[in-house]
Amino acid sequence: MDDMNHDLLDCLIIGGGAAGLTAAVYLGRYRRRVLVLDAGDSRLKWIPRTRNVPGFPEGIEGPELLERMRQHARVYDVPIEQVLVDALRREPDGSFVAQAGERSWRARFVIYATGARDVVPEGVDGFHDGLSAGQVRFCPVCDGFETQGQRVAVLGKAGHGLRESLFIAGFGNEVTWLAMASKDDVDPPDLEQLREAGVRIADSPPQQIECGVGSGVRVKLRNGQLLEFDTLYPALGITHACGLAAALGARAQADGQLEVDAHQQTAVDGLYAAGDVAVDLNQIAVATGHAAIAATAIHNRL
Numbered sequence: 001m002d003d004m005n006h007d008l009l010d011c012l013i014i015g016g017g018a019a020g021l022t023a024a025v026y027l028g029r030y031r032r033r034v035l036v037l038d039a040g041d042s043r044l045k046w047i048p049r050t051r052n053v054p055g056f057p058e059g060i061e062g063p064e065l066l067e068r069m070r071q072h073a074r075v076y077d078v079p080i081e082q083v084l085v086d087a088l089r090r091e092p093d094g095s096f097v098a099q100a101g102e103r104s105w106r107a108r109f110v111i112y113a114t115g116a117r118d119v120v121p122e123g124v125d126g127f128h129d130g131l132s133a134g135q136v137r138f139c140p141v142c143d144g145f146e147t148q149g150q151r152v153a154v155l156g157k158a159g160h161g162l163r164e165s166l167f168i169a170g171f172g173n174e175v176t177w178l179a180m181a182s183k184d185d186v187d188p189p190d191l192e193q194l195r196e197a198g199v200r201i202a203d204s205p206p207q208q209i210e211c212g213v214g215s216g217v218r219v220k221l222r223n224g225q226l227l228e229f230d231t232l233y234p235a236l237g238i239t240h241a242c243g244l245a246a247a248l249g250a251r252a253q254a255d256g257q258l259e260v261d262a263h264q265q266t267a268v269d270g271l272y273a274a275g276d277v278a279v280d281l282n283q284i285a286v287a288t289g290h291a292a293i294a295a296t297a298i299h300n301r302l
């Protein structure tokens with residue numbers, strides 16, 4: 001415990017993606033003692049090339065952006081430890097202790113920036129190749145623009161699949177909703193909306209989906225019909241990685257999205273959340289904005 005007292009940090013940042021690394025830069029520049037604990041699985045790694053990050057008119061590959069953000073944090077001597085934090089607790093004096101196996105770190109404040117995960121469809125052949133080739137996409141807010149003039153399939157049930165199909169259809173493409181259900185299961189007002197937006201509903205649920213580099217997406221329906229698309233959007237939802245914060249008493253919605261106040265503080269005093277874990281608009285710009293707000297709020301309390 002003496003060692004931990006000696007090493008009392010100003011802030012621990014759990015998660016070293018877009019939000020965590022931005023918080024590291026801000027707190028480093030505020031000359032605070034901080035440490036990033038990161039399991040190394042940022043969603044940035046999945047982005048073939050992002051084109052909506054301000055300052056990169058030609059776009060930038062996700063892994064390269066991640067590496068630049070890490071370098072940026074190191075400029076201010078913020079250490080980044082590659083570990084998966086498996087427990088977070090509060091000491092009687094109000095400080096926080098994060099634990100990873102036998103190791104632990106203690107700090108007055110925590111920024112929780114653990115991100116979110118897209119639900120990946122099962123049984124799609126060549127899924128990862130399709131993802132790196134931009135044939136499988138997860139985020140129409142990010143890259144719907146790139147689907148102009150394309151044949152696009154949306155794989156998602158009920159409300160989520162419906163909303164995503166309508167949203168994507170706004171980009172001047174040809175959208176087919178692989179509803180995973182019969183057309184008869186869609187409410188008449190929804191059917192009308194889909195018709196107005198020009199979205200087709202596949203005649204039967206998909207049986208097999210296949211992606212291949214440069215060869216588009218082939219879908220075999222249960223009725224035997226074969227369809228071809230340029231792009232597939234799985235729309236199966238997202239889960240927010242809220243576990244450690246929720247266990248400390250932070251409030252979360254049913255899908256795990258953490259509730260925060262205007263300064264990004266959760267329901268637990270001193271525990272802040274930033275990025276995908278605390279928002280439904282999963283964007284780099286939002287994550288970095290959150291992090292700037294949280295880091296500055298903490299700096300002002302130290």
Ligand SMILES: Cc1cc2nc3c(=O)[nH]c(=O)nc-3n(C[C@H](O)[C@H](O)[C@H](O)COP(=O)(O)OP(=O)(O)OC[C@H]3O[C@@H](n4cnc5c(N)ncnc54)[C@H](O)[C@@H]3O)c2cc1C
Nearest residue numbers: 015017018019039041042043085115142275276282283284
């Ligand atoms: C295919 C794809 C394309 C995208 N395209 C774009 C785009 O073009 N533009 C855009 O703005 N956004 C895009 N996004 C979204 C963008 O990647 C995210 O919004 C952004 O990465 C969120 O940053 P974050 O810091 O909240 O989470 P992340 O960047 O995911 O980082 C979270 C980090 O926390 C770590 N972590 C989790 N739990 C723990 C733990 N217990 N202990 C330690 N570390 C932990 C993870 O390993 C990870 O490194 C895309 C996402 C995907 C999947």
